[in-house]
Amino acid sequence: MITSKQALDIILDNTENFGTEEIPFLESLGRILKEDIFADRDFPPFNRVSMDGIAVSYDTFTKGIRVFGIENIQAAGSTQLTLKDTEHCIEVMTGAVLPKNVDAVIPYELISIKNGKATVELDEIKRLQNVHLQGADRTNNERLLKKNTIISPAEIGVFATIGKSLVKVAKQPKVMIISTGDELVEVSEIPLTHQIRRSNSYNLVSLLQDLKINADTAHITDDKPLLKQRIEQFLTIYDVLLFSGAVSKGKYDYLPEVLDELGVKKLFHKVKQRPGKPFWFGYAVPFGMSEQDGDECHSERVERSEESHTVVFAFPGNPVSTFVGCVKYFYPWFKKSQEIEYENRQKAILSEDYFFKPELTYFLQVKLENNNGMLYATPVTGNGSGDLANLALADGFLEFPDDRNEFKKGEVFPLIMYR
Amino acid sequence: MITSKQALDIILDNTENFGTEEIPFLESLGRILKEDIFADRDFPPFNRVSMDGIAVSYDTFTKGIRVFGIENIQAAGSTQLTLKDTEHCIEVMTGAVLPKNVDAVIPYELISIKNGKATVELDEIKRLQNVHLQGADRTNNERLLKKNTIISPAEIGVFATIGKSLVKVAKQPKVMIISTGDELVEVSEIPLTHQIRRSNSYNLVSLLQDLKINADTAHITDDKPLLKQRIEQFLTIYDVLLFSGAVSKGKYDYLPEVLDELGVKKLFHKVKQRPGKPFWFGYAVPFGMSEQDGDECHSERVERSEESHTVVFAFPGNPVSTFVGCVKYFYPWFKKSQEIEYENRQKAILSEDYFFKPELTYFLQVKLENNNGMLYATPVTGNGSGDLANLALADGFLEFPDDRNEFKKGEVFPLIMYR
Numbered sequence: 098m099i100t101s102k103q104a105l106d107i108i109l110d111n112t113e114n115f116g117t118e119e120i121p122f123l124e125s126l127g128r129i130l131k132e133d134i135f136a137d138r139d140f141p142p143f144n145r146v147s148m149d150g151i152a153v154s155y156d157t158f159t160k161g162i163r164v165f166g167i168e169n170i171q172a173a174g175s176t177q178l179t180l181k182d183t184e185h186c187i188e189v190m191t192g193a194v195l196p197k198n199v200d201a202v203i204p205y206e207l208i209s210i211k212n213g214k215a216t217v218e219l220d221e222i223k224r225l226q227n228v229h230l231q232g233a234d235r236t237n238n239e240r241l242l243k244k245n246t247i248i249s250p251a252e253i254g255v256f257a258t259i260g261k262s263l264v265k266v267a268k269q270p271k272v273m274i275i276s277t278g279d280e281l282v283e284v285s286e287i288p289l290t291h292q293i294r295r296s297n298s299y300n301l302v303s304l305l306q307d308l309k310i311n312a313d314t315a316h317i318t319d320d321k322p323l324l325k326q327r328i329e330q331f332l333t334i335y336d337v338l339l340f341s342g343a344v345s346k347g348k349y350d351y352l353p354e355v356l357d358e359l360g361v362k363k364l365f366h367k368v369k370q371r372p373g374k375p376f377w378f379g380y381a382v383p384f385g386m387s388e389q390d391g392d393e394c395h396s397e398r399v400e401r402s403e404e405s406h407t408v409v410f411a412f413p414g415n416p417v418s419t420f421v422g423c424v425k426y427f428y429p430w431f432k433k434s435q436e437i438e439y440e441n442r443q444k445a446i447l448s449e450d451y452f453f454k455p456e457l458t459y460f461l462q463v464k465l466e467n468n469n470g471m472l473y474a475t476p477v478t479g480n481g482s483g484d485l486a487n488l489a490l491a492d493g494f495l496e497f498p499d500d501r502n503e504f505k506k507g508e509v510f511p512l513i514m515y516r
Numbered sequence: 517m518i519t520s521k522q523a524l525d526i527i528l529d530n531t532e533n534f535g536t537e538e539i540p541f542l543e544s545l546g547r548i549l550k551e552d553i554f555a556d557r558d559f560p561p562f563n564r565v566s567m568d569g570i571a572v573s574y575d576t577f578t579k580g581i582r583v584f585g586i587e588n589i590q591a592a593g594s595t596q597l598t599l600k601d602t603e604h605c606i607e608v609m610t611g612a613v614l615p616k617n618v619d620a621v622i623p624y625e626l627i628s629i630k631n632g633k634a635t636v637e638l639d640e641i642k643r644l645q646n647v648h649l650q651g652a653d654r655t656n657n658e659r660l661l662k663k664n665t666i667i668s669p670a671e672i673g674v675f676a677t678i679g680k681s682l683v684k685v686a687k688q689p690k691v692m693i694i695s696t697g698d699e700l701v702e703v704s705e706i707p708l709t710h711q712i713r714r715s716n717s718y719n720l721v722s723l724l725q726d727l728k729i730n731a732d733t734a735h736i737t738d739d740k741p742l743l744k745q746r747i748e749q750f751l752t753i754y755d756v757l758l759f760s761g762a763v764s765k766g767k768y769d770y771l772p773e774v775l776d777e778l779g780v781k782k783l784f785h786k787v788k789q790r791p792g793k794p795f796w797f798g799y800a801v802p803f804g805m806s807e808q809d810g811d812e813c814h815s816e817r818v819e820r821s822e823e824s825h826t827v828v829f830a831f832p833g834n835p836v837s838t839f840v841g842c843v844k845y846f847y848p849w850f851k852k853s854q855e856i857e858y859e860n861r862q863k864a865i866l867s868e869d870y871f872f873k874p875e876l877t878y879f880l881q882v883k884l885e886n887n888n889g890m891l892y893a894t895p896v897t898g899n900g901s902g903d904l905a906n907l908a909l910a911d912g913f914l915e916f917p918d919d920r921n922e923f924k925k926g927e928v929f930p931l932i933m934y935r
Contacts, residue, residue: 141712176710295676345568
């Protein structure tokens with residue numbers, strides 16, 4: 098059995114590139130930018146008035162003149178005016194172009210205006226005061242945003258200001274989420290005594306929504322020929338299959354053998370971790386084109402390039418196992434595939450001693466608290482991997498290493514947050 | 517001029533209730549739950565097998581019997597079987613109901629099966645081992661989720677498992693985002709030298725998308741009658757108006773007087789802060805029903821109750837001022853309105869000394885790093901409130917108090933994150 102670290106390394110060695118697409122900038126929040134973004138002009142594009150008031154000539158002011166006849170008004174959005182008489186001033190508005198022949202702005206708060214004249218009660222002013230100089234923030238063609246940035250509201254504003262109506266982002270993988278298990282009925286159904294409703298699929302759907310992936314879902318009963326037929330079809334359509342269930346030692350856990358029969362290459366099955374030990378991972382080479390038979394005739398893949406693999410994450414069917422599997426393994430796989438930071442740098446401080454006996458990596462459910470800039474994690478121990486409701490009491494998982502049993506208050510461990 | 521704390525207190529004294537609505541559970545991610553959620557049955561609903569293997573009678577095992585004839589198979593999703601001969605066993609699958617007359621599950625890993633007989637090589641077992649007892653996690657009618665929870669993927673799974681197809685969530689306010697300023701042109705246009713493109717509106721749109729609010733947008737030129745006419749109309753339709761611009765001292769900053777003429781009650785104008793000093797906040801009583809004239813005839817409000825106010829946040833037009841205004845004031849107003857935790861408990865540790873002279877609350881742009889569970893904030897100083905591109909280099913704002921100028925490395929300050 099491999100360790101959790103080995104499992105993650107194998108998964109990260111099998112990332113995929115899904116290409117790029119152009120989408121309207123206002124729909125790009127949370128997506129991954131796939132082009133560098135450059136300034137289309139200087140920022141600001143002109144010497145910009147940054148206070149409402151009057152604009153004067155600094156030299157005139159230093160000559161001792163304190164009363165200025167108002168020659169004109171420079172509004173924001175108007176073409177640049179010129180001060181004709183340098184002993185005059187022009188009223189200027191925030192956001193306006195600084196007029197010609199002036200080089201200092203004195204705000205209304207520091208002047209009085211009467212009979213078309215502005216009187217300034219100041220001993221000194223600075224040249225270019227309250228002027229936001231052309232190119233002071235960024236210059237034309239300067240890079241504003243780097244490729245492979247996750248788009249936040251800050252980036253949306255930058256797209257708008259440079260007129261980037263369409264932005265190039267990473268295409269999302271086509272993902273199918275498949276639950277198995279004859280005990281499962283639909284959310285809208287009333288389960289019999291020995292049945293329960295499907296819930297893992299919907300945990301996965303919403304965990305993927307957080308990544309802006311709209312996944313499809315399917316349920317397959319524990320019927321081997323049917324399972325095989327449906328998966329064969331999904332392999333031709335999807336980039337990723339996420340399974341929940343049917344990977345353990347049960348008589349009807351057909352998934353590993355069905356995947357094998359379909360030529361899906363197993364990279365590992367079972368990881369030294371709790372929850373989620375019987376996790377299976379592998380990939381399918383393009384349909385009709387096994388790795389040995391490179392020149393065999395190809396059958397069609399719907400909407401997919403023939404070079405791309407279908408990656409298969411098959412998580413154990415317990416709710417917490419499936420949930421951890423997604424955030425611990427699928428999330429970094431997705432992020433590395435999209436070429437963004439995928440290493441988990443989040444850590445938290447354990448707030449009380451904890452003991453865990455088995456020599457497995459343990460994902461402990463924790464509640465988080467930011468206490469004066471320090472992130473504390475308090476265990477929210479449930480009844481194990483079947484305890485779905487406990488997930489709603491926690492904020493994330495603390496990851497305990499597999500080489501010891503005692504974890505002390507104040508120690509720091511990697512953290513995976515899900516809210 | 518009031519302080520930032522006073523401003524926030526006034527804003528939080530003027531929250532609104534937008535009611536509730538029922539939506540499909542899979543569309544509820546990020547929304548606010550408005551009902552307690554109870555278990556519809558025990559969790560698990562039956563004594564559930566939690567390992568694949570054989571189920572035996574504990575008493576039979578303690579009598580020394582180690583070879584058990586396999587009587588039947590209990591699959592997940594099948595009705596409960598009964599062990600007929602207590603010296604036999606039943607093969608059982610994870611997720612299945614524990615059969616009658618057995619009370620311990622021995623996993624396949626610890627047995628060998630030959631000729632229809634299972635041989636156990638163990639000295640002892642425990643009664644009820646590998647059985648997840650009915651009601652062990654939660655009991656029927658126990659509360660699983662509290663009203664006023666922000667819905668995460670964990671809650672989605674709980675909705676699914678109890679068959680909650682429709683969930684009651686807080687209705688979102690109807691929000692209109694209005695930019696002003698004759699210098700602004702559309703994103704798709706090529707600005708003339710003295711023009712720039714609208715960007716603040718889109719920052720706001722995406723900041724609201726993060727709260728799952730789909731806001732409308734409008735642009736109004738610096739034309740007083742037009743401004744008045746459009747705002748009058750918006751007041752009849754929207755719960756919230758978010759303005760960017762036209763609140764300072766400029767000749768065309770008509771907004772405060774227009775709002776006054778329309779009977780919108782000013783609660784404050786100008787806050788001791790940077791950026792964003794000329795921030796204006798107030799509310800409109802229902803149209804045709806001023807606070808003095810309670811019994812005047814009412815005109816219609818489209819899709820709104822006549823009791824609800826329209827709340828008006830008018831932020832200064834500099835990009836960083838608008839951005840800070842939204843996350844510092846609108847966000848907590850929205851959260852308190854929806855009855856969720858609105859106090860900002862996030863804090864970060866300043867990673868280097870910083871000096872800021874004016875006696876104003878200062879919102880410093882910072883880059884964040886989680887270093888061993890401690891959250892460090894490093895200044896990303898731009899060129900002031902007009903420097904839109906700088907927002908994309910930072911992750912949030914550190915809030916410095918207005919009563920001093922020096923801020924030391926290692927000190928802890930409130931943090932507002934926007935990514």
